[in-house]
Amino acid sequence: MIGLPHQSAAGDSTPSHSIITMEAREGRIGNAFACERCRKHKVRCVPSEAAGICQRCQKARVDCIEHVARRRPAKPRAVVQQTNKVAEMEKRIEKLHAIVTSTTAPSVASSTPSSTLPPVATIPSQSVELSRRTSTPAPIIPSATPLPIVKTPILPNPGSTPESALSFWESMNDAVTGLGRLDPVIRSISIIHMQSLLETYRSMTEFFPFVLLPRECFCGDLIQQRPIFLFAVLTAASFDSSQLQVSLSREFRKVVMVKIMNGEKSLDLLQGLLVFIAWHHHYMDVNAASVHLLLQICVGIAGELGLDNISSHSRSPVQKDDVWHREAKRAYLGCYYLASSLSLLESGRTRSMSHSSTLQMFARDIADAWEHRSDAIVPILVDMCQFMEDVEDTFGDHSEPALVTKAQLKRLSEKWDHMQSATKAQANDYRTLRWIQLVARTHLYKATASLDIYDRDSIPWVSGFQLSQRITCLRCVEQFLDYSLQLSSTEYERLSITDWLALVAGLTTLAKLALHTSPMPGWDPVELQISKSFEYFRDQLSAQMPRLHESQDLGEDLFERFRRITAIMKMAVKAAPGRSSPNGSTFELATGSGRTVSLLQELPPLKPNGVSNGSDPLPVPWKVSPQFDISSQEFLWKFLTGSI
Incomplete structure (x- = not known):
């Protein structure tokens, strides 16, 4: 018989309850039965050489009092397991009852007895006990008043009179x-x-x-x-x-x-x-x-x-708009955000809403109220839309003199830099804000790169200026697509239509720069490796986007459509003139002028069994199907609808 570590079994003269406690402690290890003083100080109770006292109590010259544990007798394991199973079964039955009750209309429940739960008595182990707690639902008779059913709700109470x-x-x-x-x-x-x-x-x-x-x-x-x-x-x-x-x-x-x-x-x-x-x-x-x-x-x-006429006077932080006014202001700003963003994708389309001081006031009121976390970025989103409208109004004629173009570009680029630096902290927390900032910057340089400067022949620096704008536009698109790769698979599913169209437009712009750019001194898509950039971003985006959730034949979804159409664009970019030798061979030589010639160009193409070896170029996709013309303004909407 073993007692405390500092108590000897031979000379023990403790009462009978101490013997019982020592027998109960037999087989225990560790510091579970320390003395009262060691337990109070939460230190290890080490026995001393003297009997009946530990080292710490001996050193402090105090009595070493044994700790008597007060424990309830443990229940038999079989009873505990059976009780757990009973409780688990009760919860399942109550959840099933809640689901059936919430999804069944009163009119249907009164005429269809089969919509109720099966009798609880069908479960043998619960027949006696549960019959006292929950009676079997019976068909409801219109003349009789049904008894209220007490159930555990599995959702928060949606109101005093919840609808099914x-x-x-x-x-x-x-x-x-x-x-x-x-x-x-x-x-x-x-x-x-x-x-x-x-x-x-x-x-x-x-x-x-x-x-x-x-x-x-x-x-x-x-x-x-x-x-x-x-x-x-x-x-x-x-x-x-x-x-x-x-x-x-x-x-x-x-x-x-x-x-x-x-x-x-x-x-x-x-x-x-x-x-x-x-x-x-x-x-x-x-x-x-x-x-x-x-x-x-x-x-x-x-x-x-009349949402544009909602009063927006200056108020104290305590005096705020009611809920309806705040929701109405958000909805009006949402109309502007969609109208502004979607109209910029088609340069010839008239905007249904333009920026105004009312919009600016509404956005500021929403941010001041700060009812939701995202309210802080609403004024910044409105400012970015106004910036892109400014770009469209400035370079919308597509023909400007060189000095005016340069001055306007400097003004707009400084404006973007100021807005970007002022909202750097918010852009780190909200992907939408950083997304639209990169879209706005890309829109600026895409507009300047496509300008027709009519006095370029009389000014010597114009050719270099246009080349720098086109290269800057290319780098902006690549930066935007690189940021897009940071999204997770679920975030692609949650992108709004403006963000998705910006993603498709960015990839399409990259393909246009490889295929449809006008000749310019110093501009060579092959040396800039635009086709390789397109392939890289297309393959990475296709791999990160989610796959079909269902195996049923419902046609292609949004992401399968993206993979199919961009795969055709990838083939077109690969077949761009001057990208490689006619046979796709590595026997090539790059000349000093930037041209690439094949060392096998003097050899006749091999045709075993009368079949060409692939030297004939494939037809361009938009010559086979005019709907695949990526240079048309309707291409993005055809991309979305899958009508390509």
């Missing part, structure tokens, strides 16, 4: 009366699935911070107050399921068009359309209304609601 998912889809179905019923696929979305899609959308708003969810937002609140906005959020956030997203987008168009034709104009409808447009590249449809038409509808609704 089925009732929400029934209300949407009533909106399209006469156009058929809603797709059965979307009617399977439950409240739980909706809440999950809301959280996904919350992470997407970094790339479009103009229509945001409240901090504590539940499906029940949106079903009652903002149903169209909820419909759009579910559509944009369901990119994990291609079939579901296509079905949602198709039904959303029907619901929205019916409401517009009925003359409805509300902030809920405006916000829903903005969300639908912001991620429209995931569900582009050639036969449906275009993005520009939807955007024109948004601008019209904003004008009818």
Whole structure:
């Protein structure tokens, strides 16, 4: 029998309870049964040479008091395991009951007894105990008052009167009366699935911070107050399921068009359309209304609601706008952001909204309120859009004198440098801000590189100036694409339509510089290795972008379309004139003038069995199919729709 380390078993005269405690401690090791003083000081209790006292108590000349542990008797393991299994089974049953109750409408539950849970008594191990806690749901008789069911909610309470998912889809179905019923696929979305899609959308708003969810937002609140906005959020956030997203987008168009034709104009409808447009590249449809038409509808609704006339007086930090005014200002800024960004991709298109002092005031009010984390970058995004409009207005004529071009370029480049240095801290935290800064800089040098300076023949330095602008444009595009490679696979899915179009436009600009640039002294795409840069960025982007989530045959998604079209562009860039020898051989010689000649050019091409060895150049893609002309302004939209 072993006691404390400093107690001897031979001369022990302790009472019977001490013997019991020592027997209970038999077999224990370590410092679990230190004396009271050592336990209080949390130090190791080391026995001394004297019996019944430890070294620390002996040194301090105090009594060494044994610590008596107060432990409850351990339950048998079999009972513990059985109790855990019972508790786990109860939780599963309660969760199943909550799901069935939340996804079943009251009208359906009253007429369909089979929608309730199976009897709990079917589980043998729980039949006696659970019958006292939860009775088997029976068919509800209209004349009788049903007993309230107490269940553990698996989601936060969405409100005092939560609506079911089925009732929400029934209300949407009533909106399209006469156009058929809603797709059965979307009617399977439950409240739980909706809440999950809301959280996904919350992470997407970094790339479009103009229509945001409240901090504590539940499906029940949106079903009652903002149903169209909820419909759009579910559509944009369901990119994990291609079939579901296509079905949602198709039904959303029907619901929205019916409401517009009925003359409805509300902030809920405006916000829903903005969300639908912001991620429209995931569900582009050639036969449906275009993005520009939807955007024109948004601008019209904003004008009818008078969002441009919302008062924006200076207020103290305590006196703030109400929620509706802040949401309305964000929506109006979202209209401008989309209109400004999309119009810059087509130089000939008229902007539906232009920068104004009202927009600047609204952006400043949003930043001052700082209701959400992304509100701080809203004024910077508006300033960047105004900068790109300034570039377009300055060099929009595509023909300027040399001195004016140089002076305007200096002004705009200094303006960009100032904006970039003033927002360096925010750009490190928000990818959207850094993204649009690089897009704005690329837009500036792309505009100057494409200018036609009509007095270049009379001024000797103009040729060198144009060459430097073209090379700077090339380096800006490469810097932007290199930044794009830093995105994760999930971030590509959350890019807004403006960011995605900027990515496609950057890669297309690189291909244009390799294929469609006019001759210029000192400009040689081969020596600059533009084709290799295009291949590198195209291959890296294609590898990082996500793959299809589903194995079903639903056609190509956004990223498969990107891989297919850029693969054709890659072939075209490889076949650019002067890139390599006719046979693709390494027997080449670069002359001093920059030309490359083949050492085998005097030999006749080999044709075994009458078949050419590949010396004949492949036809250019845009000569075979005119739709693949990357120099046309409609190429980007054809890229998105997949009509190439």
